[in-house]
Amino acid sequence: MNAVVLAFGEGVVVAKRNLRMILRVPEMLLNAAIAPAMMTLLFGFVVGGAIDAQGVPYREYLLGGIFVQAVLFGAVNTGTAIAADLRNGIVDRLMSMPISRSAVLVGRTTSDLVNSGVVITVTALLGLVVGWRSRTSVPEAALGFLILLAFAYALSWLMAVVGLASRAPEAVSSTGFTIAIPLGFLSNAYVPIDSMPGVLQPVAEWNPVSAIVQAVRVQFGNVDPSTAPDVWPLQHPVAASGLWIGALLALSIPLAIAQFRRSAGR
Secondary structure, three states: OHHHHHHHHHHHHHHHHHHHHHHHOOHHHHHHHHHHHHHHHHHHHHHHHHOOOOOOOHHHHHHHHHHHHHHHHHHHHHHHHHHHHHHHOHHHHHHOOOOOOOHHHHHHHHHHHHHHHHHHHHHHHHHHHHOOOOOOOHHHHHHHHHHHHHHHHHHHHHHHHHHHHHOOHHHHHHHHHHHHHHHHHOOOOOOOHHHOOOOOHHHHHOOHHHHHHHHHHHHHOOOOHHHOOOOHHHHOHHHHHHHHHHHHHHHHHHHHHHHHHHHHOO
16 A cells, blocks of 8 residues: 555656646647637537537537547547657656656656646636536536546546557557547537437447547536437446446556556666
8 A cells, every 4th residue: 555655646746747847838738728629619600500419509519529529639648748758768767766667657647637627627618608508516517527537537548558559759649649539520429329320320329438428418417318329328328437437447557557667668
């Protein structure tokens, strides 16, 4: 237990270093917030009028998908930053100090969790401007934001695996968006699943992103749960989200730590 507490404490120190870098280069965080803002404006005002959002205002329907898409895109930064630190020798410098092997990864994923919180907050404020509202109680809405943050944290560990495997920031960025874009668009993030071609509907129904989006919409009261397809993940989206997030963490954390040990030569 002492080793775990020590590793967490050292990870917090590394996270502070990462956050100070953002204060010096705020464009890093600004770029992460621009993408969801653009998607909100483009879909909300350009194509939203042509989409049947199952009886709810499309901009309210849309924001659940935008929240999750922002988290997906933001997680790519974790892998890119780790790959950059490896290439620039920052990881070697940190590992030459008497700190835990996992502190670098804990620090990176913790700081990126803070970044995700800021991006989610900015997206929510923009949503309020364009007409989005949470129609549920404060505890229910808080659970919606908690699901988003938990998903962001799990994705950060997954992208850490990609970053450690690639070691080239450009390749990580390309691979990350190659994963994030299909996951986002082959889901219920932007359009109802029943509007998709029949062959794609099962893919979208069992896409983890669809469960997360549905859970967020339900917690914010932005969708009628009875309109969800009759599949378990979308009928029980909060439970399904918990299972997907737990499975992602259980898979990614050991892989990231093992990959880090090989990459750092320790």
